[in-house]
Amino acid sequence: MAEYELKTPLKDEDLAKLKAGDVVKLTGHIYTARDAAHKRLVDLLDKGEKLPFELQGAVVYYVGPSPAPPGRPIGSAGPTTSYRMDTYAPRLHGLGLKASVGKGKRNEEVRQALKDHTAVYFGATGGAGALLSKCITKAEVIAFDDLGPEAIRELTVENFPLLVINDSHGGELYVQPDRKAAGIE
Amino acid sequence: MRTIQAKDIIEAVASMCIKANTELPDDVRAKFEQAMAEEDSPSAKEVLRQLLENADLAAETKLPLCQDTGLAVFFVEIGEDVVVEGGNLKEIINEGVRRGYGDGFLRKSSCDPFTRANTGDNTPAIIHFDIVPGDRLKISYMAKGGGAENMSRVTMLAPAQGWEGIKKYVINRVAEAGPNPCPPTIIGIGIGGTFDHAARISKKALLRRLDDTHPDPQIAAMEKELEEDINQLGIGPMGLGGKTTVLGVKMAVEPCHLASLPLAVNVQCHSQRHEEVEL
């Protein structure tokens, strides 16, 4: 398992070398979006309108941060469960999205989209939002302010710690539960 | 009769919300440390190390342990001889939530199910009332995050399925949830009552300390058996593999209808954010 330092926007050659289990320290700009923001992004695409950020080479972070207390750029900011964005992710990958960051399993369509478009799915440690916020130096709402915690924010991150869960070659890091050992098979 | 002032309840509720979301309970910390010592896999150890570091940082900075500070769930035991002065208890608790989530910079996660518009202050809280003898007011608070709650289920088993059926269902539920609810989780199990009651007692069971033992030795043994079996799944911290898939299993058992075997599985986050106060 290798360790890489990557900068956004991500390029195909950065992603092609990544394998499930690799550790990536990510620096640059990433965009927050979860359920409600994804719905609006797709609505914009349907209407043929411009998205609030450049999708080509982009990284989307599935997160709804807690409010920033005074003197901090952001509150707690760990990943939310990714499967809820599975309906939207393949379309965004088709338009240049290079990675998403979340926690939990992705469906077959997303895994196929990662292969088709040389993209990856990163995991960040769930429930460690205080710790992860340390790597975020700036946060700015760039769209859908009315969505509150679900607004799209541009985050400036430094060495944000990620783990490759699904790579662009079909590899997956999550273990299959051993139902036999647990006595239910 | 004993009078309790609204403002004291509001203050107590607000500070519980903040404390539970920023301070890792000592029994959970002890479990993290124990699990870290028992795990062989480097990724499992690393996740647990991060969770401990996260707790230290949250305590120091007062940032919430997790950005999802949950819906605010309360179990209230109000003594028959208590009079609340200065408002309606439900309103008072909601005011405490409003304050705690505001002053503590906690995330407001309550929204309309259809429009998805945020209610803005994390109310309404989910409040379960119980009337008990005496002149005390006991309020227990739990932060219930969406990720873990989404992995929870209620089912109505056939009585013939018995303990084996219960075990199978629970283990399968944890297997299906896999990495989604940020394992290692804590599993609250409600057996008996009705459809709704099973869910309620499964949630209330999550207020128990991780290191306690169920007073009924038979149920205590069942909890242990289930915990060991679930951990055989090998899902491990964050689903990366390991011995620690759950930190604990807490069961509540009550009588049910002759025709039913209600079962509720409530999944709770590793940080088990809860607090209680007695006024």
Ligand code: SF4
């Ligand atoms: S499931 Fe994970 S992300 Fe959601 S509230 Fe619990 S610890 Fe936080």
